[in-house]
Every structure is written in structure tokens, then in C-alpha cells.
Amino acid sequence: MLETAVISGKGxxxxxxxxxxxxxxxxxxxxxxxxxxxxxLYLLFRPDEESSESFCGGTKAVIDPDRCTGCLRCVxxxxxxxxxxxxxxxxxxxxxxxxxxxxxxxxxxxAIRMVQQCDSRLVSGTFRYGELVYGRLAxxxxxxxxxxxxxxxxxxxxxxxxxxxxxLLDGPPGIGCPVISTISGTxxxxxxxxxxxxxxxxxxxxxxxxxxxxxEIQVVINKHDLNPEGSRKIIGWCGDNGLRVTARLPFDxxxxxxxxxxxxxxxxxxDAPVSKKIRNLYDxxx
Amino acid sequence: MTIAIASGKGxxxxxxxxxxxxxxLxxxxxxxxxxxxxxxxxxAAGFFDTQVLSATxxxxxxxxxxxxxxxxxxxxxxxxxxxxxxxxASMEVIRVQEDLCHGCGACLxxxxxxxxxxxxxxxxxxxxxxxxGHGVLTEARMQTGVMSPVPVIKAAITRARSLPGTLILDxxxxxxxxxxxxxxxxxxxxxxxxxxxxxxSDLKQSLEVLKQLNKPAGVVINRSGTKDREMQAFLLQEHxxxxxxxxxxxxxxxxHSRGRLVAAGRADLQExxxxxxxxxxxxxxxxxxxx
Numbered sequence: 211m212l213e214t215a216v217i218s219g220k221g222x223x224x225x226x227x228x229x230x231x232x233x234x235x236x237x238x239x240x241x242x243x244x245x246x247x248x249x250x251l252y253l254l255f256r257p258d259e260e261s262s263e264s265f266c267g268g269t270k271a272v273i274d275p276d277r278c279t280g281c282l283r284c285v286x287x288x289x290x291x292x293x294x295x296x297x298x299x300x301x302x303x304x305x306x307x308x309x310x311x312x313x314x315x316x317x318x319x320x321a322i323r324m325v326q327q328c329d330s331r332l333v334s335g336t337f338r339y340g341e342l343v344y345g346r347l348a349x350x351x352x353x354x355x356x357x358x359x360x361x362x363x364x365x366x367x368x369x370x371x372x373x374x375x376x377x378l379l380d381g382p383p384g385i386g387c388p389v390i391s392t393i394s395g396t397x398x399x400x401x402x403x404x405x406x407x408x409x410x411x412x413x414x415x416x417x418x419x420x421x422x423x424x425x426e427i428q429v430v431i432n433k434h435d436l437n438p439e440g441s442r443k444i445i446g447w448c449g450d451n452g453l454r455v456t457a458r459l460p461f462d463x464x465x466x467x468x469x470x471x472x473x474x475x476x477x478x479x480x481d482a483p484v485s486k487k488i489r490n491l492y493d494x495x496x
Numbered sequence: 497m498t499i500a501i502a503s504g505k506g507x508x509x510x511x512x513x514x515x516x517x518x519x520x521l522x523x524x525x526x527x528x529x530x531x532x533x534x535x536x537x538x539x540a541a542g543f544f545d546t547q548v549l550s551a552t553x554x555x556x557x558x559x560x561x562x563x564x565x566x567x568x569x570x571x572x573x574x575x576x577x578x579x580x581x582x583x584x585a586s587m588e589v590i591r592v593q594e595d596l597c598h599g600c601g602a603c604l605x606x607x608x609x610x611x612x613x614x615x616x617x618x619x620x621x622x623x624x625x626x627x628x629g630h631g632v633l634t635e636a637r638m639q640t641g642v643m644s645p646v647p648v649i650k651a652a653i654t655r656a657r658s659l660p661g662t663l664i665l666d667x668x669x670x671x672x673x674x675x676x677x678x679x680x681x682x683x684x685x686x687x688x689x690x691x692x693x694x695x696x697s698d699l700k701q702s703l704e705v706l707k708q709l710n711k712p713a714g715v716v717i718n719r720s721g722t723k724d725r726e727m728q729a730f731l732l733q734e735h736x737x738x739x740x741x742x743x744x745x746x747x748x749x750x751x752h753s754r755g756r757l758v759a760a761g762r763a764d765l766q767e768x769x770x771x772x773x774x775x776x777x778x779x780x781x782x783x784x785x786x787x
Contacts, residue, residue: 220537221669222507226694247670248505248701250694269577289557289601305680305709310577310600349671349705355643383506383669384536387643407755408539415537418640436753463744466719470692 211369213362213377213396214495215244215425218403219412221383224432225402226250227465227475228488229380234474235492236339238374242365243344244358244392245382246330254472257335257342265332265345265360268309268352269324275299277321284313284322309352327351332360334368341368354382358391376496385419393419398426400456400495404433405440410447417453428454430491433461457491460484497780498657499773500682502667502675504698508688509718509742510534512752513769514666515543516759520769522630523759527661530627531652533678534668535620535636535645542755546625546633554651555616556599559592565611566590575606595643620648622655632659645674653681662773671705679706683780685713686739686772691720691727699727703736712779716772719744737779739772 216229230251233241243251271292278299285293285300292306293313302313302322314322329348334341343365345357365377381392393399399420403413413429420427429448434441441458448455460483468478476485501514511534518530532540559572559581568585580596581603583589594617604612620638627633636652638645645668656663665682668674679685687702689695699715706713714737717727721744731738742748742765751758759765 218506220507220534220539221505222509224507245505247672247675248694248698250505250697253693253697287601287605289599305676308598308600310598310602312575312600312602312605315575315602316605347672349676349701349708352673354672384645385640386536386638386645386674390643404753406753407542408537409753411542412537412539415640422641433753436750440753461749466690466692469694472693 211366211375211377212398213379214398214400215379215381215393215396216400216402217381217389217393217416218383218401219385219416220408223402223404223409224465226380227469228402228430228432228459229378230254231474231476231485231488232492232495233339233378234477235489236376236496238372239340240365240369240374240377241337241340241342242361242377242379243342244361244379244388246345246347246354246357246361246388247382249344249346251380252333252342252344254469254474255337255342257337260333260335262331262333264328265330265357266326266328267330267347267356269311269326270304270307270309271302271311271313271322272325273300273302274321274323277319279319281318284317287312287316330357332357332364334364340374341372343368355387355391358388385415390419393425394423396425398428400428400430402430402432403444405431405437405444409440410444413444414447417451428456430456431458434458436461456494457487459487497684497777498663498665498682499776500665500667500679500685501688502679502685502702503669503688504671504702505694506669508690508695510669510688511539511666512718512758513686513688513716514664515540516757516765517769517773518664519630519757520759520766521662521773523766524770528631529634529656529659529661529663530631530666531634531636531656531663532666533636533649533652534666535638535648535652535674536668538635538637540666541625541633541635543757544625544627544630544633546627549624549626549632551621551623553618554620554622554648556619556647557601557614558594558597558599558617559603559612560615561590561592562611562613563590565609567609569609571606571608572603572612575602577602595641620645622648622652624655631661646677649674649677653678671701676705676709679711680709682711684776685711686716686776687713688716688718689727690718696727696730703734714739714776714779716740716742718742737775739775740768
């Protein structure tokens with residue numbers, strides 16, 4: 211079973227457009243949308259036979275004002291600035307609470323309890339090229355990395371149950387916890403970059419994170435013709451650092467139009483130059 | 497007044513709006529401060545000629561275990577909500593997974609043998625830049641390999657807030673902790689979106705979160721064109737102000753991608769950004785929040 215993760219240091223480089231197109235070139239694939247903050251692929255592929263289950267992420271401290279004596283021990287203990295004196299008692303900010311439970315453990319009155327946040331969901335279903343798994347992190351929920359881990363477990367079990375050889379992971383933007391969960395233990399990572407001012411810089415940060423996990427790394431430059439000089443710099447840097455630039459994709463407004471029409475670019479405009487490049491990329495990868 | 501520029505998905509043009517708004521307001525002679533809170537991919541500084549004013553490492557505390565004093569009782573492991581302490585008592589092995597540690601200090605209080613002390617671990621930097629003629633830019637930058645950008649973001653906002661003027665926060669993408677910690681500091685949130693089904697879906701999710709946080713919000717449609725009627729209809733129906741509509745122009749995409757401030761050469765865009773600011777001031781109550 212081969213897992214390929216598609217990531218990008220910053221958002222908006224076209225990562226999901228590329229993953230979606232690569233998925234639509236497969237006969238059968240398990241596509242895992244690991245962007246749990248802004249899952250989008252289900253909008254494009256509209257899977258059916260969905261199974262949906264709730265996911266409990268972190269916990270948050272909740273004060274019982276009737277038991278609170280206002281001793282303020284919790285205020286002194288909390289390192290996240292989440293607890294403030296509020297009249298004769300305290301109030302706990304749900305936003306700032308990190309869920310460490312120290313206040314709940316040490317409150318002399320037992321006035322603080324931890325409440326689990328279970329509004330996130332893990333969803334899977336069949337779509338036109340195989341199975342789609344995605345997560346929806348509840349607003350403000352922690353533990354996005356854990357939800358990504360569950361998405362990947364589900365993707366693997368679907369793949370082995372149905373004899374599907376490829377899992378494609380569409381990663382979240384950035385280089386933090388959910389990205390690390392997406393790439394750890396995958397065989398191959400495709401980093402989609404663009405030749406913007408910050409493209410190379412974001413690429414370097416993404417590669418630095420990938421390298422600590424040791425997968426095979428390939429680079430795709432999207433919208434390369436928007437800034438040919440920037441593209442040359444990226445290619446030069448990749449060459450110097452032993453990285454392969456597997457594809458350079460041209461900027462094409464059809465990509466956005468295809469998405470608006472609910473199709474991948476290779477479905478919508480199979481003869482467009484960008485679609486041909488993506489097919490070449492597919493042939494080299496799978 | 498503090499304005500956060502945010503979006504559910506990445507790449508909709510948050511940084512484009514942030515840097516051009518900062519530029520346009522300062523061109524009109526307003527006192528304005530920009531904070532780049534996208535600590536995982538900070539990009540705003542590249543659009544300006546800058547001079548570094550200060551650079552500060554941001555630290556988080558991590559436990560240090562004195563194995564001579566440890567009695568392998570396991571209380572620290574039990575107290576750790578983040579599974580950052582690995583212990584095999586029978587083999588007398590104890591390790592701290594620093595990247596999982598959130599620095600809450602629970603293990604320190606759990607230990608009854610005085611075997612745990614703390615040390616500092618760098619999680620990133622906050623850099624303040626002077627942008628001559630325009631104001632100060634504060635950048636949050638998470639170190640690679642660190643799990644959460646939140647401590648660096650909070651430190652950057654605190655620093656930026658100590659300066660006088662309208663504060664613009666370039667928020668991280670998404671709707672989880674990094675986003676929430678940024679918008680929590682704002683009086684008004686500008687959501688930048690694009691007229692695609694993805695853009696609309698992410699916008700709805702962001703609006704839902706902001707409603708829960710009780711934050712007023714307006715929308716900028718970036719790369720707008722003829723096909724965004726669905727988006728406009730949604731905004732009308734939900735009574736969400738459309739603050740600005742930035743047309744899809746290849747020249748804007750190209751110039752921004754090359755690191756140019758598009759508003760610098762476009763009086764019309766500059767005026768649009770200033771107009772947006774005036775609208776926001778009205779929404780927040782005629783500038784009554786202004787420091």
C-alpha cells in the first residue's frame with residue numbers, strides 16, 4: 211500500500227486542485243482529505259454511502275460558580291492565561307484553555323471539571339474514483355493532529371479491505387501539528403509550491419519538516435509561468451539540495467472554473483496544457 | 497481598533513489584503529501597525545523595505561528530569577494531559593517528548609520527589625521591523641518542528657498592541673486554535689474569500705466560528721468575476737457586509753506574486769482599501785474602540 215501526501219508550506223498554492231486531479235486519474239484510490247480545518251474535496255466529489263462518527267478532541271475546563279470560593283489558586287496555576295477573577299468567583303475562557311487539567315486536579319473545592327469536546331466528525335464514503343475520507347474539526351477544536359491520525363487509519367483500513375493500492379493524502383496548509391500527522395510514516399510527499407515572493411521560503415520550511423520524517427520528497431511548481439524568475443530560483447535551490455522538481459504546471463484560469471463546476475481540471479478540460487502536465491505527473495508517480 | 501484579516505482556506509489573499517491595507521492607510525497619514533500572525537508561513541515582511549528593530553526568541557517551559565531523584569512513581573505521567581512523558585518504571589526509563597509538551601507545568605507539581613525542574617525551549621521568534629514612512633511590522637515565526645504556533649502568535653500580538661495606532665492582524669488560515677487566538681484579539685474580522693464553492697464553504701465555517709466568538713465580520717471577495725452570484729446572494733441573505741470586491745486581474749496576481757505592493761501603483765485600489773477601513777470604523781461604532 212503506497213501512501214502519497216500532498217502538502218504545501220502555505221495555503222493557496224493549488225495543493226487540493228492537484229490532489230483532486232491526481233485522484234480523478236486513478237481507477238480506484240482512497241483519497242484522504244487531511245485539511246480538517248477546511249475540508250473541501252467532499253464538495254467536489256460528493257461521496258455517497260457516508261459513514262459519520264463523532265470525534266472527541268481535547269477537553270476544556272469548566273467552573274462551577276456555586277462551589278468556587280474565589281481562592282484564585284487556579285488563576286495562579288494556569289499558564290495559558292485562561293482563568294480570571296470574575297467578581298467573587300473565577301471565569302474560564304474556553305478559547306484560552308489548553309486542556310491541561312491542572313486546575314481541575316488541584317482546585318481545593320473540586321469546583322472545576324473537564325468537559326470533552328466531541329463536536330468534530332470523521333466521515334467516509336464512496337465517490338466516483340474510490341473512497342473518500344475526511345474530517346471536520348469543530349470550530350476552535352484542538353487535537354487536529356489526532357483527527358488526521360484517525361483519518362489515516364480509516365483510509366488504510368478501507369484500502370486494505372477493498373484491495374486498493376494507493377492512498378492519496380491531501381494535507382493542510384502550514385507546517386504545524388496536523389501537517390506533521392499527515393506526513394509522518396508516508397512513503398512519499400509531494401510538495402506543491404508556487405513561484406511567489408514567499409514560495410521558495412515556504413517550500414524550504416515545508417521541506418525542513420518533511421526531512422525529519424524521511425519520506426521520498428518531490429516538488430511540483432504550480433503557476434510556474436506567473437513568475438519565471440521565481441521558478442528558476444526554486445528549481446536552482448531544489449537542484450542544490452538534491453530534490454527533484456517532478457512537474458511545472460502553468461497558470462490557467464480554467465482550474466478555478468473547473469472547481470466551480472464541481473469537476474477536477476483533468477475532467478473539465480482534459481486537453482488543456484495543464485491537464486496534460488498533470489497526467490504526466492500521474493504517470494511518473496503511479 | 498484591531499482588525500483581523502482572516503480566511504477559512506489558505507491562499508485566498510489574506511496577506512494581499514493585509515499588506516495593501518496597511519500601506520493604503522499609512523499613505524493617508526494614519527497611524528497603523530501590522531502584525532503577521534501566520535506564524536507557520538509568515539510572508540508579509542517581504543513586501544516592504546524593512547529595518548529590523550528587534551528580534552526576540554519566544555520560549556516555552558519544558559520539564560527536565562533528574563533521574564537520580566526519580567522514584568519512577570508515575571505521577572508526572574499521570575498528570576500530563578499531552579502524553580509527553582514516556583515512562584517504563586520496571587526498566588527505570590523516563591523520557592520527555594519535548595515536541596508534545598505544552599509547557600503547562602503539571603508534571604512539576606505532580607512530582608513529590610523534587611526530581612523535575614524546568615528549562616526553556618525556543619518555539620519561535622517575534623521580530624519587529626520598521627517600515628520607513630509606513631509604520632511597524634511585527635512578525636510571528638514558528639520554529640520548524642514545533643507543533644503549535646499559538647505561543648508565538650500570542651507573544652507577537654502582545655508586542656504589536658503596545659504600539660499606538662490601528663492594528664491589522666494577518667491571521668493564520670483555518671478555523672482552529674491559531675485562527676481563534678488571533679481573532680480573539682480583534683474588534684472586527686475581515687474574511688477574505690474567493691468566489692468558488694470551496695471559498696463559500698470555508699467562509700460559512702469561518703462565520704459560524706466568529707458568531708460563537710461574538711466577533712463582527714465582513715467579507716472581501718478576492719478574484720471576483722461574473723460567476724460569484726451565489727456568494728453575493730449568500731451575503732445578502734445573511735446580512736453580512738461585503739466590504740470590498742477585488743476583480744480577478746492577471747496583472748494583480750502577477751505583481752503580488754513578485755512581491756510588489758499592488759496598491760502602491762494603483763490609486764483606485766488604495767482608495768478602495770481606505771474606503772473599506774472607513775466602513776469598518778462605522779461598524780465598530782465610529783471609532784469608539786480606537787485607542
